[in-house]
Amino acid sequence: MNERIAYFLGFMALSVSLALGQTSPLRFPEKVEAGTAFSVPTTGSGTATVYIVGPGDVVRRKVQLGESLTFGPDDLHNAGHYVVFVEGSSTQNTQFEVAASHQPATLSFLAKPSRLSVNRPEGISGVAYVFDAFRNLVLQPASVSFELSDSTGKAQSRSATTRDGVAWVKMNSAAKAGPAQFQAAAGNVREKRVIQQVPGDPCAIRMTVRGAGKKERIALETEPVRDCNGNPVPDGTIVTFTQTYRGGQSTVDVPLKRGVARTEMPARNDAVISVAAGVVMGNEVHWSGGL
């Protein structure tokens, strides 16, 4: 009885093998570009089920052996490594790759920081990941050009070649404050980011002191406060006036308004009045009295 079963099973296995009619792997191309139609010839007779499996796609097809297995541009568009199983015929199993298209279609562009002070060497970084139309990372080297234009239109540009889909640069912030356009381009694809370049610390603060028109009061006023590149320091920046006199000291903090800080202090004989913003000192005035 057992012999009969074994004979029957052996006969069935032989029949399946003959129906499939071949023992060599299906002839998939070793590599297919994403979004490309292609076909795979089959031989033999009868039908078989073909499975194409990868993390990016799963396909199951009934195939008439002897005819070609065809794939449209949208059937397998996720780049990756795929394994092919032919049901009942492990000898026909194979593997192939779907590669990203060489044509960039989108850029993932990270520009940092979004705000920084002027004149910072290599203060701005740009990182661009290049993707094809199916959001596959383009692993073939591609040229990416980076351009940083300041508010006057003056531009600095650099180019870099991607490695494993990524290119990066570092750029200097401009001497002129204002919004800068930071652009990355690969082929016909462009992405822009805005970098706000703000003035640096105040530079060479100068103040004048005069009588305030009221008895025993003096008026203090700075010249327009600028950074070392001539950019106006933003309104709201705190300027500190300090009056040092015999037996004491008084301090007034004043925010810049329209680029200038103004205040009044009591007039004291033999006082030294100084001005500062943060750690930057300005000039000193010796007030010897009299209005």
Next chain:
Amino acid sequence: MRIRSGIPKALMVSSPLLAAFLLFGDAKPSVRVAPMDSVGPRPVETQTQASVVRDYLKAWETLDGAMSQNRADLLDGYFVGIAKEKLTDTIHEQQQLGIETNYRGQSHDLHVVFYSPEGLSIQLTDNIEYDVDVRDHGKAVGTQHVRARYVAVLTPTESKWKVRVFQSGDRTNWQ
């Protein structure tokens, strides 16, 4: 250095002298990690090295669980963005077809190749070997052994690195 994570016995090897595959039994992945001293443009701090490798390996473990159980929700822990969307689509395809896949017995050879200047993305390549096991409505279809080179981009989240780009690339670049 041993990575204390959900990946059992995964090892991180930072010395070239020890740069050999370390095997730990049938179901455990073996892991080799190339030294990260020369990765740029941003230096990779020791803590970052360990957490990136740990989270990448956890992502593979998560992928296997999600694909074998057809549960896209499992991907949330370690995938984000394009990678998560594509893998989710694949799981939905599997669900519709009644197919389940296992990615098991992995060995990894990891090279961190890029750490962005501002620290917002890190890229690694992985020369990986694994077995793909396919079942159709519970019936075994077959198993194949795969060697592939994966490229992954990870980005930091609140508590861990997540895989944002996950793609196998050219086998001819196998290092």
